[in-house]
Amino acid sequence: MAKAHVKMTVNGKEVESLVEPRTLLIHYLREHLNLTGPHIGCDTTHCGACTIDMDGKSVKSCTVFTVQAEGASITTIEGMANPDGSLHALQEGFRIMHGLQCGFCTPGMIMRAHRLLQEIPNPSEDQIRFGIAGNLCRCTGYQNIVKAIQYAAAKLRGETFAEAAE
Amino acid sequence: MNAPVLTREQREAKLEGMGCKRKRVEDIRFTQGKGNYVDDLKLPGMLFGDFVRSPYAHARVKKIDGSKAEKVPGVLAVITAETLKTVNLAWMPTLAGDVQMVLADGKVLFQNQEVAFVVAVDRYAAADGVEAVEVEYEDLPALIDPFKALAPDAPLLREDLKDKMTGAHGPRKHHNHIFEWSMGDKDLTDAAFAKAEVTTKDIISYHRTHPTPLETCQCVASFDKIKGELTVWGTFQAPHVIRTVASLLSKIPEHKIHVIAPDIGGGFGNKVGAYPGYICAIVASIVTGKPVKWVEDRIENLTATSFARDYHMTTEIAATRDGKVTGLRVHVLADHGGFDACADPSKWPAGFFNIVTGSYDFPVAHLVVDGIYTNKAPGGVAYRCSFRVTEAAYCIERAMDIMAQKLGMDPAEFRLKNFIKREQFPYHSALGWEYDSGDYHTAMNKAMEAINYKGLRAEQAAKREAFKRGETREIMGIGVTFFTEIVGAGPSRNCDILGVAMFDSCEIRVHPTGAAIARMGTKSQGQGHETTYAQIIATEIGIAADNIMVEEGNTDTAPYGLGTYGSRSTPVAGAAIAMAARKIKAKAQMIAAYMLEVHEDDLEWDIDGFRVKGLPEKSKSMTEIAWAAYNKPPPGLEPGLEAVSYYDPPNMTYPFGAYFCAMDIDVDTGVYKVRRFYALDDCGTRINPMIIEGQVHGGLTEAFAIAMGQEIRYDEMGNVLTGSFMDFFVPTAVETPNWETDFTVTPSPHHPIGAKGVGESPNVGGVPCFSNAVNDAFSFLGTKHIQMPHDYWRNWVVAEGLGLHK
Numbered sequence A: 001m002a003k004a005h006v007k008m009t010v011n012g013k014e015v016e017s018l019v020e021p022r023t024l025l026i027h028y029l030r031e032h033l034n035l036t037g038p039h040i041g042c043d044t045t046h047c048g049a050c051t052i053d054m055d056g057k058s059v060k061s062c063t064v065f066t067v068q069a070e071g072a073s074i075t076t077i078e079g080m081a082n083p084d085g086s087l088h089a090l091q092e093g094f095r096i097m098h099g100l101q102c103g104f105c106t107p108g109m110i111m112r113a114h115r116l117l118q119e120i121p122n123p124s125e126d127q128i129r130f131g132i133a134g135n136l137c138r139c140t141g142y143q144n145i146v147k148a149i150q151y152a153a154a155k156l157r158g159e160t161f162a163e164a165a166e
Numbered sequence B: 001m002n003a004p005v006l007t008r009e010q011r012e013a014k015l016e017g018m019g020c021k022r023k024r025v026e027d028i029r030f031t032q033g034k035g036n037y038v039d040d041l042k043l044p045g046m047l048f049g050d051f052v053r054s055p056y057a058h059a060r061v062k063k064i065d066g067s068k069a070e071k072v073p074g075v076l077a078v079i080t081a082e083t084l085k086t087v088n089l090a091w092m093p094t095l096a097g098d099v100q101m102v103l104a105d106g107k108v109l110f111q112n113q114e115v116a117f118v119v120a121v122d123r124y125a126a127a128d129g130v131e132a133v134e135v136e137y138e139d140l141p142a143l144i145d146p147f148k149a150l151a152p153d154a155p156l157l158r159e160d161l162k163d164k165m166t167g168a169h170g171p172r173k174h175h176n177h178i179f180e181w182s183m184g185d186k187d188l189t190d191a192a193f194a195k196a197e198v199t200t201k202d203i204i205s206y207h208r209t210h211p212t213p214l215e216t217c218q219c220v221a222s223f224d225k226i227k228g229e230l231t232v233w234g235t236f237q238a239p240h241v242i243r244t245v246a247s248l249l250s251k252i253p254e255h256k257i258h259v260i261a262p263d264i265g266g267g268f269g270n271k272v273g274a275y276p277g278y279i280c281a282i283v284a285s286i287v288t289g290k291p292v293k294w295v296e297d298r299i300e301n302l303t304a305t306s307f308a309r310d311y312h313m314t315t316e317i318a319a320t321r322d323g324k325v326t327g328l329r330v331h332v333l334a335d336h337g338g339f340d341a342c343a344d345p346s347k348w349p350a351g352f353f354n355i356v357t358g359s360y361d362f363p364v365a366h367l368v369v370d371g372i373y374t375n376k377a378p379g380g381v382a383y384r385c386s387f388r389v390t391e392a393a394y395c396i397e398r399a400m401d402i403m404a405q406k407l408g409m410d411p412a413e414f415r416l417k418n419f420i421k422r423e424q425f426p427y428h429s430a431l432g433w434e435y436d437s438g439d440y441h442t443a444m445n446k447a448m449e450a451i452n453y454k455g456l457r458a459e460q461a462a463k464r465e466a467f468k469r470g471e472t473r474e475i476m477g478i479g480v481t482f483f484t485e486i487v488g489a490g491p492s493r494n495c496d497i498l499g500v501a502m503f504d505s506c507e508i509r510v511h512p513t514g515a516a517i518a519r520m521g522t523k524s525q526g527q528g529h530e531t532t533y534a535q536i537i538a539t540e541i542g543i544a545a546d547n548i549m550v551e552e553g554n555t556d557t558a559p560y561g562l563g564t565y566g567s568r569s570t571p572v573a574g575a576a577i578a579m580a581a582r583k584i585k586a587k588a589q590m591i592a593a594y595m596l597e598v599h600e601d602d603l604e605w606d607i608d609g610f611r612v613k614g615l616p617e618k619s620k621s622m623t624e625i626a627w628a629a630y631n632k633p634p635p636g637l638e639p640g641l642e643a644v645s646y647y648d649p650p651n652m653t654y655p656f657g658a659y660f661c662a663m664d665i666d667v668d669t670g671v672y673k674v675r676r677f678y679a680l681d682d683c684g685t686r687i688n689p690m691i692i693e694g695q696v697h698g699g700l701t702e703a704f705a706i707a708m709g710q711e712i713r714y715d716e717m718g719n720v721l722t723g724s725f726m727d728f729f730v731p732t733a734v735e736t737p738n739w740e741t742d743f744t745v746t747p748s749p750h751h752p753i754g755a756k757g758v759g760e761s762p763n764v765g766g767v768p769c770f771s772n773a774v775n776d777a778f779s780f781l782g783t784k785h786i787q788m789p790h791d792y793w794r795n796w797v798v799a800e801g802l803g804l805h806k
């Protein structure tokens, strides 16, 4: 199969490759760029384990061809930590509030939450629940994921999340 | 400069031992996308395998032609049953003592059964190859309804067993019959029913569903021809069992097989068994000499690798008019699909279903389970429950409600009246168990108070009146459940898997600087073992949890163990940890005595070291002792500080809990809204309350899904109707209710730290609680038992049937 040339920015770095035109973005990230943070949990665009940030939008990378990402700017979970290597408020929030168990949904959840907090910096519980409805978690029951996002939202606004005291 | 002297509280806090909400060590890697799951693995020259699957539920396979597929660019081989026969692997043994086709051998028995395995350079080429394989089928009549399986003219499914009228669990009474299993005293039970004042009899079905971890089943097999060694990385909840089975099947000596379970993206029972994908990847690697990866997609996962439940339980209770139960009789029709691949301990074909007397003092009971074949996927795994315990809990908790309704009693009051009393423990149940400990009345009363049960009932009564007056179209249901679990398989005298006894193990090695590593026979799939196991050790031997590394999943380094499922990690491996730690502590005491020049008996344990009784300033910390253990051991004592323990529990543990749910249902749309859900769990000693709470949230969410819509449904031709996340209900954050959690603590008397295990309780107790709430909502309109799952449409159908839409 003839290969297509693609060029994009991933986690702040320019990358350039030849790929089969049918290559899905998730496979390109995981198998060509070795960014195995985004995961694959379904075949029907329901689970959100593959969620990344692309040009300011949450995108399920299993439903995008790599060639459609030509010229795009992409952030994956691997690009989320602060420049000094410390954890991003969301990463910290998920740990402090016990927002993960097996961790398989976590990279997608955090990436979705990241965009949600750009859209709504101080979301209500309902807004959070609705905002992450495209991401499935089989382990946590979501309650602590909601709290993790509230924790991060507070921290990013320079406040402290009351329930995080213990 | 001297280190500041810490108070006892500070020293204790520094350990982060049992009882504290220690943050998880796993999260550091998971939150940064640095987990190491099977599909993340990339080996040089690695190939990819993918299945051709049957579109038919029951058909003869006339011909498989892989010649076109082999010409597809990138495809290297097409493996069929004929290929597998050359290495004697066309069929494999199941955990339940049956055999299962690895690839279709002559016929297929369920839709999406594995027919051929295409090996190619990457997953895209493999998919191309799958498309190009040509298979000729001859359609046969499909057997889907379990109640028709034993009809004289039912189609013969298992031709291989046609003349074998004795199976792994005794005689078979029909060509589609697998086993009959009975427990309890039939005559006494029949007698109790003969003189009963009130009886109920209902078919209570627990529909077929699926565990669906977010990561599907997958593996990478790599055979090294030169060394004759096989390495398999896989999503294995029980890696050692996989190694032993792989050795027995492949004849590769067990020391030359390296089974590694890296991070696992959820299991819930789905990853206990051995699947055709594993065998095919191994054979493909042996054939090609290259590593071969197999990753199932979600549709394959839902339709082919394991299901759960599918129990149809005819349940009868006998009682006195004033509400004392006098007998229980249950007959189960257990639909096992095309092969019996249940993941139960081998001697227990229906798992621990005989816990079906639940939390109640039934003087007599009798149980019969008939296992049958149908044209559905094999499996029957314990989906976040101990073996068949959730079916049992659903059965008894529904039946108790039905009886309460018939007696005109409040379901909570009826339960309180029939509970096993605290002073009756250890309690011998009519179906053969010895319950270790419990205080059901205390738990139930605490729960009823917390949820304001009386207030809810009053509100419901008012709402029912308003409904009758036509002022509202909403009905209110209150779900009441009190469950008893049985976990921690198990005593090896009666629990084994294919002859492998179900003990578990731990090896602890304390390094000279006082840091330690613990290696385990279990395998976390999200339970946070790396965090909680270290807490147990911290409390036992006074090394800070942060200085203890917990390692699982590598069969070369870990002591042999049976893995993680059936909530057995804390009851069994948790005990092994405590026992290994206590061996270390005993040696440490000898060393400390030598260092302090006193007799061992003059020492006492003090948080993180030993001190001389009456002279607290004369002490040695574990760190100092560890250094001495290697570098200055007492004369005659071997250097080093390590221990291993293989723990064979004397009994199971019996966690329990009281759950309540308040729900409103709109009779015109069938839409329900869970207003409150309160879960009180008693899992004995609590190791990490944060993690327990997380487990309860997750288990309740799965229970909610199952009760309210999650189902593997077939049409009459055997087509799976719910084979993707499109149709198979997995709740999102929007549907999922808010969970209120609570607890009591009744330690297990026979467990070294008193812990009972909790991971599965919420699923066991949650499903009947939701179902009871729906049933309770409709009951005043004349319904008796409404089958699960209770999705909007089915609720609407019930309302329609009651004539509420006229």
Ligand code: FES
Binding pocket: A039, A040, A041, A042, A043, A044, A045, A046, A047, A048, A049, A050, A051, A060, A061, A062, A063
């Ligand atoms: S993998 Fe499930 S939505 Fe992308």
Ligand code: FES
Binding pocket: A099, A100, A101, A102, A103, A104, A105, A106, A136, A137, A138, A139, A140, B214, B265, B266, B526
């Ligand atoms: S933590 Fe396991 S799927 Fe979310």
